Amino acid sequence: xxxxxxxxxxxxxxxxxxxxxxxxxxxxxxxxxxxxxxxxxxxxxxxxxxxxxxxxxxxxxxxxxxxxxxxxxxxxxxxxxxxxxxxxxxxxxxxxxxxxxxxxxxxxxxxxxxxxxxxxxxxxxxxxxxxxxxxxxxxxxxxxxxxxxxxxxxxxxxxxxxxxxxxxxxxxxxxxxxxxxxxxxxxxxxxxxxxxxxxxxxxxxxxxxxxxxxxxxxxxxxxxxxxxxxxxxxxxxxxxxxxxxxxxxxxxxxxxxxxxxxxxxxxxxxxxxxxxx
Numbered sequence: 001x002x003x004x005x006x007x008x009x010x011x012x013x014x015x016x017x018x019x020x021x022x023x024x025x026x027x028x029x030x031x032x033x034x035x036x037x038x039x040x041x042x043x044x045x046x047x048x049x050x051x052x053x054x055x056x057x058x059x060x061x062x063x064x065x066x067x068x069x070x071x072x073x074x075x076x077x078x079x080x081x082x083x084x085x086x087x088x089x090x091x092x093x094x095x096x097x098x099x100x101x102x103x104x105x106x107x108x109x110x111x112x113x114x115x116x117x118x119x120x121x122x123x124x125x126x127x128x129x130x131x132x133x134x135x136x137x138x139x140x141x142x143x144x145x146x147x148x149x150x151x152x153x154x155x156x157x158x159x160x161x162x163x164x165x166x167x168x169x170x171x172x173x174x175x176x177x178x179x180x181x182x183x184x185x186x187x188x189x190x191x192x193x194x195x196x197x198x199x200x201x202x203x204x205x206x207x208x209x210x211x212x213x214x215x216x217x218x219x220x221x222x223x224x225x226x227x228x229x230x231x232x233x234x235x236x237x238x239x240x241x242x243x244x245x246x247x248x249x250x251x252x253x254x255x256x257x258x259x260x261x262x263x264x265x266x267x268x269x270x271x272x273x274x275x276x277x
């Protein structure tokens with residue numbers, strides 16, 4: 001009887017150990033899956049060649065490659081979510097996205113809602129002026145009767161409201177609408193980043209001219225993450241420093257922006273990724 005009882009106890013203990021090991025193995029697997037969960041990156045795919053779509057409709061551009069390279073660095077697959085500009089920061093606040101990489105300027109106002117990585121690029125403003133507007137410098141826009149088209153929420157919008165208070169400032173939902181207003185003579189100028197202005201001037205040489213704004217503060221782009229996500233923020237900062245040092249941004253320039261880099265050099269403008277200390 002004692003022998004049978006010993007055998008039963010031994011079998012019970014063995015089963016208990018097996019179940020425990022099974023649970024531990026399952027928990028370890030789940031933990032690994034959690035650690036390697038998909039990295040969701042929000043961006044507005046409306047700003048080529050930084051954030052755009054290829055001919056098949058897939059996310060493409062500088063920011064897409066940059067985010068995927070970061071995903072490889074931390075060992076996580078990346079999923080790009082195409083979200084309208086006004087919804088980018090809310091996507092972090094609600095947990096819909098882990099990060100925003102969308103040519104987003106670091107501002108004190110945005111810092112109230114999200115945390116930013118170290119800056120990885122510069123962006124300066126310029127004006128797309130109507131050919132017949134009589135505007136030859138940005139100050140010409142700051143007078144009654146002048147109409148300025150700006151993308152709502154952009155730094156061009158903020159600049160116009162702060163520095164061009166005598167003009168009528170009209171916020172529009174996207175870049176193309178602003179360009180159309182100027183090209184058709186409905187607005188005297190459109191304020192946006194230099195690359196966008198340069199490209200739209202090249203597309204509309206008969207109706208527009210490009211004016212670059214001197215003596216402005218250099219704006220800087222950063223990656224936005226949810227407030228308090230220091231782990232992801234630290235990983236981003238480590239990656240950005242390494243990426244700069246190893247020529248990652250030079251490769252992106254060669255792939256997507258070689259023509260623009262040459263034009264900027266000729267014009268004497270500071271390049272996006274030339275970060276001056």
